Structures are given as structure tokens and as C-alpha cells.
Amino acid sequence: MSKIQIFFSCPSVNYGARYRAETNLLDQEYEHDYSVYLSTVPCYLDSYIKIKNPTLYEDLTWSKISVNTWTQEQVVDYVNQHKCNVICFSVYNWNRPTIINLTRNLKSQINHDVIVIVGGPSIEAHGMYDWRQDYKDADYAVFSDGEQAFHDILSHHFYDRSLNILNTHNMLWVKNDQIQKAPAAYIKNTEYSPYLESQHLLQQMVGDPEYQGYEFELSYETSRGCPYSCSFCDWTSGLGPTTVKRKVDYRAELEMIAELGITQLHISDANFGQWPVDVEIARLMAEILPPRGIKTQSPNLSKNKKDRAYEILEIWIDAGVCDGGKFAVQDIDPTILANIDRPDISWEEHKKYIRHLKSRFPDRTFSLEGIKGLPGQTRKTWQHLLREAYQLNLCLEFYTWIIIPNSPAVYDPEYMKKFQIRTREIKSNKHSMISGSFSFNELDIAYFNFTQLTYKMLSWFGVTLDEFDEFNRNIPSLWEKKYFTKLLLTLYNSGSVSPRVVNQILREVFSDHALSVKYADCWQEFLHDSRVIHRGYHSAGIA
């Protein structure tokens, strides 16, 4: 038979501007980045078939791994021209609206037989999901780990192997007009390296003429799953707290990756530092990445192995792998953390680690990361959080809670009811954000956003704690009317606060304010280049 030609698409960048805008992250960022985020999903799918079914593997070709946002016309032209017979879309929260549009009336424009597969963390894994309402022309919807499902779909179509709910896992399809749902299964792939086995696909992407001139970023996962089930999160598609570590030659993996020509390696484990071997991996990264100029972001570190997690962060900052650190706490109030089923050490214990790291690396930026719109949050808890963060001189990275289908909060109807959670659809991308709960309403959401913005400016000024408190205590009702409404509008239109609006609000609020007079130099700096406040915080600190 002729080769099976695969067209794989994971639209993650759009002319250099990453799709973060849709996931509400843009309010933290000011400048577009010009990088291509290489997808490692094809490596997982390809290596599984290579190991399990060498005969099928012989027949596979990955014609195109597309990580830019193409129009439907571009997809159709490519698939027709290259006679691709499998089209895969890798669906995440940020590219879901794009893929919904790409799959609408897609098949009728393809001039040969083709199967269309949608898969990824944004495919609902709970209940009998009719994916065709969203991805009109998709033949299969694959949820959670997709290796076996992908293999079984290809075996069914190209080798006549039977396909039924008893012999496959993690997918939905239609048979005799009935939706079939194969049960969920945890696919272990601990004994081999998808990166090494299918490195030719990574090389194919970096060599693709379409991506020349961009910088490359790559996600790197050394484990699978997460031992927790935080209510807002869809890790492992919300299918349970199983977790497993790959046992491979990490040095060989990292050396191969370092030769690809990437500039950023994103550690994508849910809890890096959970396993003792993670320290070894961290040391390998510290040895291998800096000579090639490769950096990594501050990763998601283990929640309950903090000594090890922060030892790793120190290794990376010392080696120049990481520029700073992030403390992903979601909130610092124990009741709120209990409401979202988030196990972690207490805030007082966190503070010891933060102080230690800040004294070790006084010129680095450290951030507190979390979510706005968690049940139990009030203006008072939020004020307390801001004050604590300000005292520790932390950058704030707090995002609005966008609900995602595979998160426990969504698939467990009791959860929403218990905390009286209300949602509102975002106009531009049809996601829903949390707009209220038993403890806050929409104006409070706007207040959280407003004070997060002004926190940036107050940090940039380096105001005293008394000034910080006074500013937040005395927010005029005029501001509440004017700016809160503006913020709510931008949230409901796009799910995030655009840098343009951030800039405008800060300029208006502080233009005549006593603090911008007192801190005139910083204010002038901001007026001349408002990006200064996005580049980091004063390192002096007031604590």
C-alpha cells in the first residue's frame, strides 16, 4: 500500500503572537514573542507505533507538522496537494476556537478519502460527549493519552482491524449512527523516550522552511499525570490522580534536544521535584543547556516536596538556566485552597522558602501565581494576598478562572451548586469565565483586576507599605464606576485585559495622584516607556 500521509496541526502561534491572548494570559505580557512552539505530541504518537507495531510504522509519513495558525484554505490546499489521508488536530484551551473553525465543512473540500481526528486535553472525557457539535467534520475524538487510540484508528482504517469499545481506549466515534465511547485508560510509556525514538520529527519541524527566522521553544515532560485533582484543572483530563515517571537516559535526551537549536525548554511536568531523580535531571539541565544558550521558565514545582523543589530552582538559577522563580499558590487563604481541593504547604511555610530564595538571589524576580475567581475569595482575602505579596516584593501573575470541560469543577455538577458558581461566556472565544460565587460578584472580579493593575504601578514606584495600604483602602467610588466597568467589558469581550487598556488605566489613575508626584522619576520613566512595569519589579523590596 502507499504510505499513510499525516497532516498534524497544533495551531499555537499566529504570526509570532502566541495564542496566550485567548487564555487570558495577555494581561501579564506586553510584547509579542516571535517564537514557534514545537509540538511534541507527534513524537508520542509516532514512537508508540514504532515500538508496538513496526509493520504499521513502516507505512507512516508525517507530511506536515503545522504549529502556526493556518487558514482553512491553507489546510485544504496542503492536504489536497500532498494527498494526506489523515488530518489530526491537537486541541488545547487556547486553540479550541481556531480548530472549531478549521473543522467546519472541511471534508467536503478534500478531494480524496480522509479521516479527521481531534484529540487533546480539551476533548471532553466525561459523559457521552458529542464532539461533532464543536468539531463538525471530525470522525474521531480522542481524549486523555492518545497513543493507543491513534494507533487503533490507523490499524482500523488501513489494516481492517476491528474497532470496538472493548479493544481500544480513550476515544469516541460513531458506528451505526450511535456514538461509541471506548473507556478511559492510563497509557504508560515509561520504558522508552518519545523524544529520542522520534527525534526525526523534531528535526523535521526545526528544518521546516515555514519556521525559519523564528526562535524555537519545546516542552519537555519527564513524567505523566498529577497526584492531585485541583477543581479548576484538567490535567490528565480529570481522570484521576495517577502519575508515572519515565525511566530513560535523560542525558541522551537532553543532549539531543540541546542540539536542535531551540532557545527555550519548557518543563511541562505537573510537579517537577516530586521524584528524587528530578534533582539529577535538574543538574543535567544545568550542565547541558547554558552552553547552548537555552533557558527554561520557572516550572510547575512539586507541591509537597518543597525542599527538593526549591533545591532544583536554586540549581537552575545558579546555573543561569532560569532567570527567576514562580510560586504557584493559586491563593494563600487555607479555606479557599480547601474549596479548590488544592493540597499545599501553608502560606507561612511558603514565606520561609520565598525569603530564603530572595536572599540567595536578591536581584532576581520572583512571582506569585494564582487565579482570580476562586470560591471563597472576597475583597478582604484579596487585599490580604496583595499586601503579603507586596511585603515580599513579588511580581503578581494572577489569571481569571476560565472553565475547562475536563476539570472537576465542571464535570461534577454538585461543585458548581455548592459554591454557587456563576459563569459568563467570553464573546471572542466562547469560553466561559467565572463571574461570581457565594463569596464575590462581578464587581469584585473587576476590583481584583483593578488592584492587580495598580499593584504593578505601586511596585514600580516602590511605595511604602503604609502608602500601599492607604491607596487600596481609599479607592474612590468614581474609579469603581469608571475603571471597573471598563475592565469588566474587556474581560467579557476577550477574557483578558489588553495591554492597551492596562496602559490607559494606569496613566489615568496615576496622572494627578500624589504618589506619581512623590515618585516622579519612576512616573516619568513609565510615561516614556510604559513597558518598564512589565519587565520586572524593583529588587530592593520593602519587607
Ligand code: SF4
Ligand atoms: S493545578 Fe497542578 S497540582 Fe493541581 S491538578 Fe492541576 S497539575 Fe495537578
